[in-house]
Amino acid sequence: MTIGDWLTEAANWVFLFLAVPTFVASLMVVSSKNVVRAVLYLVIALGGSAALFLMLGSEFVGWTIVLVYIGAVIILFLIGIMITRAPLTKSVDLSHPISARAPAALLSVLLFGVMAWAVVQSFGLETIPFPDEATSTGEIGVSIFTLWVVPFEVMSFVLLAALIGGIALARRDEAPAERQP
Amino acid sequence: MTIIQWILLGSAMFSVGLYGVLTRRNAVLVLASVEIMLSAVNINLVAFDTYLADPAFTGQIFALFVIALAAAEVGIGIAIVLMIFRNRHSADVDELDLMRY
Amino acid sequence: MPAVVAELSRVAVFLQENVEQIDAGDGGWLAAYAWLIPVVPMIVAFLILFFGKYSPWKGWGMATAALGFVAVYGTALAVANLRDGIIAEFSVNIGDVGTFAIEWGWVVDGLSILMFFLVGVVGFLVFVYANGYMKGDARYTWFFASFTLFAGGMLVLVSAPNFIQLIVGWELVGVSSYLLIGHYWEDMDNIDAANKAFMTNKVADAALFIGAVIMSLSAGTFQFSEIFTRMIDGQTVLAQFGFWAGLAIFIGAMGKSAQFPFHVWLPDAMAGPTPVSALMHAATMVTAGVYLIARLFPFYQLPEFSGSMRTIIVVVGAVTLLFMGLLAIVQDDIKRVLAYSTVSQLGYMVAALGVGAYTAGLFHLFTHAFFKALLFLAAGSIIHAVHSNNMSDMGGLRKYMPVTFWTFLIGTAALVGIFPFAGFWSKDEIIASAYFNASNNPEFAAWFMVVLSIVGAFITAFYMARVVSLTFFGTYLGDAKPHESPAIMTVPLVALAAAATTAGLLNIPGLTEVFTEWVTTRAFPIVEHHFTEPEYFLIAIVTPVVLLSLFIGWRLFGPSSELHYTSTSGEAADVSAPERSVAVERDTFRIPVLYPLLENKYYIDDLYMNGIVRPTMGPIADATLWVDMNVVDAVPNLTAGVAKHAAAAVGVIDDNAVDGVYNVAGATTGAIGGFLRQFFPGRVQQYVALSFAGVVIFAALFVIF
Numbered sequence: 012m013t014i015g016d017w018l019t020e021a022a023n024w025v026f027l028f029l030a031v032p033t034f035v036a037s038l039m040v041v042s043s044k045n046v047v048r049a050v051l052y053l054v055i056a057l058g059g060s061a062a063l064f065l066m067l068g069s070e071f072v073g074w075t076i077v078l079v080y081i082g083a084v085i086i087l088f089l090i091g092i093m094i095t096r097a098p099l100t101k102s103v104d105l106s107h108p109i110s111a112r113a114p115a116a117l118l119s120v121l122l123f124g125v126m127a128w129a130v131v132q133s134f135g136l137e138t139i140p141f142p143d144e145a146t147s148t149g150e151i152g153v154s155i156f157t158l159w160v161v162p163f164e165v166m167s168f169v170l171l172a173a174l175i176g177g178i179a180l181a182r183r184d185e186a187p188a189e190r191q192p
Numbered sequence: 193m194t195i196i197q198w199i200l201l202g203s204a205m206f207s208v209g210l211y212g213v214l215t216r217r218n219a220v221l222v223l224a225s226v227e228i229m230l231s232a233v234n235i236n237l238v239a240f241d242t243y244l245a246d247p248a249f250t251g252q253i254f255a256l257f258v259i260a261l262a263a264a265e266v267g268i269g270i271a272i273v274l275m276i277f278r279n280r281h282s283a284d285v286d287e288l289d290l291m292r293y
Numbered sequence: 294m295p296a297v298v299a300e301l302s303r304v305a306v307f308l309q310e311n312v313e314q315i316d317a318g319d320g321g322w323l324a325a326y327a328w329l330i331p332v333v334p335m336i337v338a339f340l341i342l343f344f345g346k347y348s349p350w351k352g353w354g355m356a357t358a359a360l361g362f363v364a365v366y367g368t369a370l371a372v373a374n375l376r377d378g379i380i381a382e383f384s385v386n387i388g389d390v391g392t393f394a395i396e397w398g399w400v401v402d403g404l405s406i407l408m409f410f411l412v413g414v415v416g417f418l419v420f421v422y423a424n425g426y427m428k429g430d431a432r433y434t435w436f437f438a439s440f441t442l443f444a445g446g447m448l449v450l451v452s453a454p455n456f457i458q459l460i461v462g463w464e465l466v467g468v469s470s471y472l473l474i475g476h477y478w479e480d481m482d483n484i485d486a487a488n489k490a491f492m493t494n495k496v497a498d499a500a501l502f503i504g505a506v507i508m509s510l511s512a513g514t515f516q517f518s519e520i521f522t523r524m525i526d527g528q529t530v531l532a533q534f535g536f537w538a539g540l541a542i543f544i545g546a547m548g549k550s551a552q553f554p555f556h557v558w559l560p561d562a563m564a565g566p567t568p569v570s571a572l573m574h575a576a577t578m579v580t581a582g583v584y585l586i587a588r589l590f591p592f593y594q595l596p597e598f599s600g601s602m603r604t605i606i607v608v609v610g611a612v613t614l615l616f617m618g619l620l621a622i623v624q625d626d627i628k629r630v631l632a633y634s635t636v637s638q639l640g641y642m643v644a645a646l647g648v649g650a651y652t653a654g655l656f657h658l659f660t661h662a663f664f665k666a667l668l669f670l671a672a673g674s675i676i677h678a679v680h681s682n683n684m685s686d687m688g689g690l691r692k693y694m695p696v697t698f699w700t701f702l703i704g705t706a707a708l709v710g711i712f713p714f715a716g717f718w719s720k721d722e723i724i725a726s727a728y729f730n731a732s733n734n735p736e737f738a739a740w741f742m743v744v745l746s747i748v749g750a751f752i753t754a755f756y757m758a759r760v761v762s763l764t765f766f767g768t769y770l771g772d773a774k775p776h777e778s779p780a781i782m783t784v785p786l787v788a789l790a791a792a793a794t795t796a797g798l799l800n801i802p803g804l805t806e807v808f809t810e811w812v813t814t815r816a817f818p819i820v821e822h823h824f825t826e827p828e829y830f831l832i833a834i835v836t837p838v839v840l841l842s843l844f845i846g847w848r849l850f851g852p853s854s855e856l857h858y859t860s861t862s863g864e865a866a867d868v869s870a871p872e873r874s875v876a877v878e879r880d881t882f883r884i885p886v887l888y889p890l891l892e893n894k895y896y897i898d899d900l901y902m903n904g905i906v907r908p909t910m911g912p913i914a915d916a917t918l919w920v921d922m923n924v925v926d927a928v929p930n931l932t933a934g935v936a937k938h939a940a941a942a943v944g945v946i947d948d949n950a951v952d953g954v955y956n957v958a959g960a961t962t963g964a965i966g967g968f969l970r971q972f973f974p975g976r977v978q979q980y981v982a983l984s985f986a987g988v989v990i991f992a993a994l995f996v997i998f
Binding site: 050169 | 193194195196197198199200201203204205206207208209210211212214215216217218219220221223224225227228231234235238239241242243245248249250252253255256257259260261262263264265266267268270271272273274275277283284
């Protein structure tokens with residue numbers, strides 16, 4: 012299969028149309044000099060990944076990403092930025108200087124190289140069947156509550172712990188109240 | 193559609209996220225970079241789920257678990273950043289080198 | 294709403310289809326609806342928790358109504374049982390684990406009806422009383438919520454037809470007792486007492502779990518009746534492990550029933566409000582262990598399965614009844630006297646079951662529930678009046694609190710075993726059973742039990758004479774103005790006093806056999822000796838012993854002892870209050886070794902504290918501290934410490950002469966620290982970078998090779 016063959020498939024054009032903005036947006040998240048913009052690029056990156064999930068037929072995961080990330084997590088980020096009084100305009104000290112960035116970039120590229128090499132070695136040009144219909148949310152639910160019910164319960168404990176931890180951390184420390192004798 | 197195009201996208205986004213984690217100085221942006229890395233993992237999971245046509249949808253379900261964990265992680269992470277900011281009036285990770293002393 | 298109704302009817306249909314009934318027809322609808330007995334208090338406990346503050350009487354009304362329901366239902370069952378005999382068992386399958394069915398059910402036979410009746414009747418009276426006692430408490434509603442949960446947990450336990458439900462009830466009782474003992478948690482001592490009760494019980498519970506698992510696995514089912522059936526049919530390998538299963542389960546029972554090595558928690562549990570002590574000692578919690586042995590009695594009575602377990606049970610019971618009775622003599626806290634007395638009486642019950650006297654042991658449990666609840670509630674009435682637990686603050690109360698005095702006196706008569714009060718009949722039956730066992734079975738343990746049970750009767754009478762004398766006779770020594778308690782507290786006292794007087798008449802050998810019939814309606818035959826007439830020979834020994842002991846106690850602690858004190862010491866009679874009681878104590882127990890031994894509770898509490906609690910808690914705390922001091926701060930402490938010590942040492946020798954050495958030492962350590970610091974910069978991101986570099990290297994190695 013050549014690049015030409017690959018490009019004749021319509022699905023791959025859709026893929027490129029979604030994947031390139033997603034990747035570029037994630038690059039902007041890590042390199043933008045404006046805090047608010049970096050977070051807004053994160054919206055695009057996550058929205059792109061949600062669209063990619065829809066393309067793979069994983070409707071439920073895609074819409075969950077939209078709801079949880081774009082709906083809630085981004086707001087958390089913006090509030091975090093607002094409260095920590097980050098400068099809302101361009102600023103140079105959002106990232107480390109170039110002397111620190113270069114080894115980081117090298118490490119990232121090496122990591123990508125190793126992973127890409129491993130993937131190409133193992134999978135070659137095997138194809139994914141383009142899903143005919145979306146995965147039914149009901150079937151996912153059945154699977155979660157039968158096969159994966161224990162991890163699901165564990166996850167609920169993690170969320171509970173996070174809830175308690177978040178409250179305990181963000182609460183302002185007060186002088187210990189006098190205990191009634 | 194080949195499988196590697198999805199995995200390559202995932203690994204590229206993972207590496208980009210790692211770069212962000214390593215180079216950002218603002219703690220909130222470090223967390224945002226972590227989100228990019230988790231999102232890359234999700235792409236990987238869902239792509240393999242479709243590839244394997246798993247009847248139990250293991251990949252998608254784990255993607256959901258990752259989303260839930262990521263939400264918890266952001267909540268806690270922002271809470272920690274707020275606490276640090278309150279105590280030190282800065283959200284700069286460079287100044288968080290207390291572990292040295 | 295319709296959805297809820299539909300859901301409920303679905304559940305009802307499910308239950309109807311899945312209830313598997315054994316011996317249908319026995320007991321009729323009364324037994325079929327007995328599941329309400331544990332369920333109603335459990336539901337009411339949670340209702341009180343959520344809505345109690347807005348209900349009339351702030352939760353007390355609901356709690357008392359629930360217990361009243363149990364009392365009425367229990368009485369109805371008892372009457373029906375005496376008329377026709379009820380042996381019924383119902384189970385609902387709620388899940389399967391492998392070949393084991395997890396079931397929730399209710400067993401209705403003589404034994405469980407006894408416990409329903411006791412928890413209901415005694416619980417109801419204690420709840421009525423608690424209205425007066427707890428008035429004005431800051432956590433009034435919360436108290437009744439956890440108190441109702443306590444009773445409900447006990448009912449879940451006694452209605453259980455299988456090990457799983459039994460353990461659920463067992464733990465419910467444990468956790469609600471923890472809540473109740475620690476009710477006044479503002480005081481650190483009470484928190485410690487609650488923790489002690491909980492942890493001691495947990496140690497024993499672990500043994501119970503092990504025993505239950507061994508027994509269930511070797512029999513192939515969790516259900517008691519199935520286990521016994523397979524045992525009798527010889528379809529189980531239980532005989533091989535029977536002794537160990539029986540021992541482990543007995544250790545669990547020892548924990549809840551506060552038998553000898555596990556007794557330490559019960560006196561401390563007096564930290565809870567007095568109604569809690571009363572119910573805990575009479576009907577719930579401590580009787581659970583005795584109940585468990587009685588429930589498994591078809592197993593324990595067969596030596597081919599339980600081996601020599603019965604001898605162990607006898608020895609533990611006998612040792613407990615003697616040593617805990619002795620401890621009751623030296624206590625100043627009136628509730629602690631009663632607490633040690635309870636442990637001692639539980640020793641009687643356990644030992645009675647050990648000698649195979651099923652009916653006698655349960656009969657003592659039955660009568661003891663009434664008179665011990667009575668004694669505790671009367672003690673609570675006194676404490677309510679004088680605002681102190683200590684007998685050195687009491688005295689002469691007979692004039693101020695006549696109702697409390699007379700009911701307490703009836704309770705005392707019942708406890709020490711004066712004819713015709715309840716304790717006389719039940720204790721006599723135990724001693725007679727022990728004697729019968731010993732004369733047929735010339736084992737050392739059997740005679741040991743006979744002697745100790747008579748000595749125990751002597752000790753019981755002695756400490757009760759002391760309590761009555763110090764509390765109600767002589768001159769009043771406290772500060773508060775004593776007064777009789779309100780009617781809501783005295784009416785339960787009178788009711789319990791009536792029960793304590795008459796309960797013994799239910800089982801007079803040769804005359805009435807009501808109680809024997811009551812508790813032996815079990816699905817499995819209970820093999821025991823049946824007395825056709827009282828053992829006059831033993832009564833002729835025990836009753837004089839008791840009367841003699843009462844007389845000695847009265848002489849030592851009664852009003853005349855004040856004269857005794859002044860005459861021996863030759864000092865003036867106007868001794869102030871605390872001095873008097875201390876003086877009396879000293880005067881009586883000058884026996885050098887024994888008194889300190891008793892005062893310090895045989896040093897068992899200290900042994901546990903120094904031998905188990907501190908060695909486990911201490912090293913954990915020390916290790917944490919050590920890690921914190923030495924590992925976490927290692928590099929800075931090491932560098933700074935070396936420099937500092939070097940500086941100090943060097944400085945002491947000579948500042949000028951070895952200045953160079955000092956400099957070198959300081960510089961060296963500084964340089965080492967600085968050198969190490971380059972590799973440990975303390976920046977998170979560099980750590981991340983390093984770890985991912987490692988990942989890349991290892992991943993590459995894996996891909997290549």
